[in-house]
Amino acid sequence: xxxxxxxxxxxxxxxxxxxxxxxxxxxxxxxxxxxxxxxxxxxxxxxxxxxxxxxxxxxxxxxxxxxxxxxxxxxxxxxxxxxxxxxxxxxxxxxxxxxxxxxxxxxxxxxxxxxxxxxxxxxxxxxxxxxxxxxxxxxxxxxxxxxxxxxxxxxxxxxxxxxxxxxxxxxxxxxxxxxxxxxxxxxxxxxxxxxxxxxxxxxxxxxxxxxxxxxxxxxxxxxxxxxxxxxxxxxxxxxxxxxxxxxxxxxxxxxxxxxxxxxxxxxxxxxxxxxxxxxxxxxxxxxxxxxxxxxxxxxxxxxxxxxxxxxxxxxxxxxxxxxxxxxxxxxxxxxxxxxxxxxxxxxxxxxxxxxxxxxxxxxxxxxxxxxxxxxxxxxxxxxxxxxxxxxxxxxxxxxxxxxxxxxxxxxxxxxxxxxxxxxxxxxxxxxxxxxxxxxxxxxxxxxxxxxxxxxxxxx
Numbered sequence: 001x002x003x004x005x006x007x008x009x010x011x012x013x014x015x016x017x018x019x020x021x022x023x024x025x026x027x028x029x030x031x032x033x034x035x036x037x038x039x040x041x042x043x044x045x046x047x048x049x050x051x052x053x054x055x056x057x058x059x060x061x062x063x064x065x066x067x068x069x070x071x072x073x074x075x076x077x078x079x080x081x082x083x084x085x086x087x088x089x090x091x092x093x094x095x096x097x098x099x100x101x102x103x104x105x106x107x108x109x110x111x112x113x114x115x116x117x118x119x120x121x122x123x124x125x126x127x128x129x130x131x132x133x134x135x136x137x138x139x140x141x142x143x144x145x146x147x148x149x150x151x152x153x154x155x156x157x158x159x160x161x162x163x164x165x166x167x168x169x170x171x172x173x174x175x176x177x178x179x180x181x182x183x184x185x186x187x188x189x190x191x192x193x194x195x196x197x198x199x200x201x202x203x204x205x206x207x208x209x210x211x212x213x214x215x216x217x218x219x220x221x222x223x224x225x226x227x228x229x230x231x232x233x234x235x236x237x238x239x240x241x242x243x244x245x246x247x248x249x250x251x252x253x254x255x256x257x258x259x260x261x262x263x264x265x266x267x268x269x270x271x272x273x274x275x276x277x278x279x280x281x282x283x284x285x286x287x288x289x290x291x292x293x294x295x296x297x298x299x300x301x302x303x304x305x306x307x308x309x310x311x312x313x314x315x316x317x318x319x320x321x322x323x324x325x326x327x328x329x330x331x332x333x334x335x336x337x338x339x340x341x342x343x344x345x346x347x348x349x350x351x352x353x354x355x356x357x358x359x360x361x362x363x364x365x366x367x368x369x370x371x372x373x374x375x376x377x378x379x380x381x382x383x384x385x386x387x388x389x390x391x392x393x394x395x396x397x398x399x400x401x402x403x404x405x406x407x408x409x410x411x412x413x414x415x416x417x418x419x420x421x422x423x424x425x426x427x428x429x430x431x432x433x434x435x436x437x438x439x440x441x442x443x444x445x446x447x448x449x450x451x452x453x454x455x456x457x458x459x
Contacts, residue, residue: 310358
């Protein structure tokens with residue numbers, strides 16, 4: 001009897017559960033309602049009509065998006081944001097159904113709304129009205145073409161009320177590092193000109209071969225400039241320091257017009273005024289790029305005397321000035337090293353020397369030092385070019401940052417990237433000492449064997 005009397009309540013509980021599950025599924029389906037969908041690359045225009053700010057029309061052209069009203073490049077980040085946020089816009093909840101007669105002003109719609117029209121390649125349009133954010137501050141109201149009002153994610157709508165400057169391109173100068181052929185800089189009375197010849201950067205007038213990474217860093221700082229403010233021609237009331245610029249950079253790129261950048265007076269502690277040749281707008285951007293253009297000449301120089309891989313070295317010779325030995329010759333056959341007479345060399349000393357030579361680096365240049373007498377003369381041949389390096393006396397670094405190493409004066413005696421003495425890691429000097437010691441032992445053992453053989457032949 002108790003089981004029978006409980007049956008109606010069990011059925012009622014099951015029915016309520018099923019109802020709630022169904023209702024939850026319906027709500028989820030409602031929340032996920034698709035409001036618009038399109039392919040990003042199909043969008044070619046965005047028209048924004050705003051009651052409290054100037055209207056904005058964005059159009060795609062062959063050379064990029066532009067703000068039609070101002071004939072200025074549009075912010076690439078903003079265009080991508082519009083495409084990303086709207087191409088698959090879904091509703092979080094329906095607030096008013098189509099045809100509902102309620103006050104739209106309370107949602108920031110009606111006369112307060114921002115009318116947005118999207119234009120596509122095929123001429124089709126999508127329209128909606130962007131409203132205010134909802135009381136929770138995490139969603140925005142939107143009225144779609146059928147009149148219904150929905151809430152959508154805040155990030156999809158909040159930018160339509162932004163100032164027009166937010167739609168302007170932040171990057172005001174374009175540099176293609178792969179097409180760069182010449183870079184000229186002027187800071188006060190100091191002028192430098194860098195030119196690319198046969199894939200090597202040189203500084204004209206000084207004959208310096210420049211570290212390519214330094215060129216990349218200068219160009220990278222220019223390309224990374226972003227405007228935080230814009231001063232249009234009708235708003236300009238002063239010279240902004242361009243008659244005597246802090247920095248002038250001329251950029252020549254293969255297949256592109258020559259570009260010129262001027263950095264004028266300071267705007268504040270961290271920013272300055274900038275101007276690009278042919279562009280009437282004055283930009284405000286970070287002034288930190290200047291530090292890459294005022295580095296000492298010594299720091300511009302390439303620090304690798306030559307380019308060689310340890311595996312490519314076919315033979316090496318070593319002359320020790322304080323040794324009774326003549327030239328020591330090491331030859332590689334396959335992956336093994338041999339003395340000049342054909343005897344195999346045990347141990348890793350030749351490989352260590354080859355590795356040290358391939359990693360040779362000028363930690364400091366020493367143009368005032370004269371390498372009159374070297375401890376070692378090293379010659380290296382990689383199958384195409386023979387390089388010769390002199391390794392001399394101990395050296396101290398003027399820049400005290402390198403405290404965990406010892407250094408030697410060195411100089412490249414053959415053609416290469418560094419023509420003056422420099423300070424290199426002492427490791428190569430120590431390895432040369434190891435080669436001499438092992439060569440002495442080898443020749444001593446070889447002479448001993450040769451003497452015993454003569455003795456045996458004499459008997």
